[in-house]
Amino acid sequence: MSHAAKALVPRPSLHLCEETGQSTAGVNLLAGLEDAEVDMLMAVASPLSFGAGEALFRQGDHHDGIFIIVSGQVRIFYSGPSGREITLAYWSPGNFCGGPEIFGGSPHMWSGQAVRSTQVLHVPGVDLRRLVGRLPRLAISLLDAMVHKGKCFSSLIHMLGTRSAAERLAQLLVLMADLDGHRKAEGIVIGRTLTQEDLAKMVGSTRQWVSSMLDRLRENGLVEVTPQRIVVRDEARLRMLASQ
Secondary structure, three states, rough: HHHHHHOOEEEEEEEEOOHHHHHHHHOOOOOOOOOHHHHHHHHHHHHEEOOOOOOEEOOOOOOOOEEEEOOOOEEEEOOOOOOOOEEEEEEEEOOOOOOOOOOOEEEOOEEEEOOOOOEEEEHHHHHHHHHHHHHHHHHHHHHHHHEEEEEEEHHHHHHHOOHHHHHHHHHHHHHHHHOOEEEEOOOEEEEEOOOOOHHHHOOOHHHHHHHHHHHHHHHHEEEOOOEEEEOOOHHHHHHHHHOO
């Protein structure tokens, strides 16, 4: 098995959804494969590195295969005709990005950007198709991953269509607290990795609105916000707001 595969440590991904379990149930594409099967996949994969802010692929570019995330994090986002963006997910190690046309042949429907220093394995579509025909476990792993992504994006659509922006922001803060929060005497402390602009792109709003809403939550004693962290001070009320 390659060093890259051995170094892969799965991490929960972040996307807007109804329950934390939907976000933590990320699929590790390599977990169900035997060592020899991983070696066959690695034989056709190219290790690539991207710095923070660099594009793995861009919306509209020619599609050719998938990117298995080994380390770091990748933001997947769609840009509308006006240039406005909506973040679909932050995928972490163990997941792949570059779908839904995993074998290539059509333009990318959205863009993928490294959030920080990120290492991936690029598997060309023609090689992936050939291996899927030979390795049933790989085919099942890909199906499981596609089912997971389908649920993620369906949940996002449901949230955008049935929840107010305030409820979506509250739910996002709840998800962040569940995924990366640390319980302390002062509340649930979340290290700041997302800016207000990032939060806005996840909930389908503007940075100005997010700033105003965070101020309102702070004034009501639900959260404390600094450039370095967010502290959930009243978890029960925040969860209540998220589920209204």
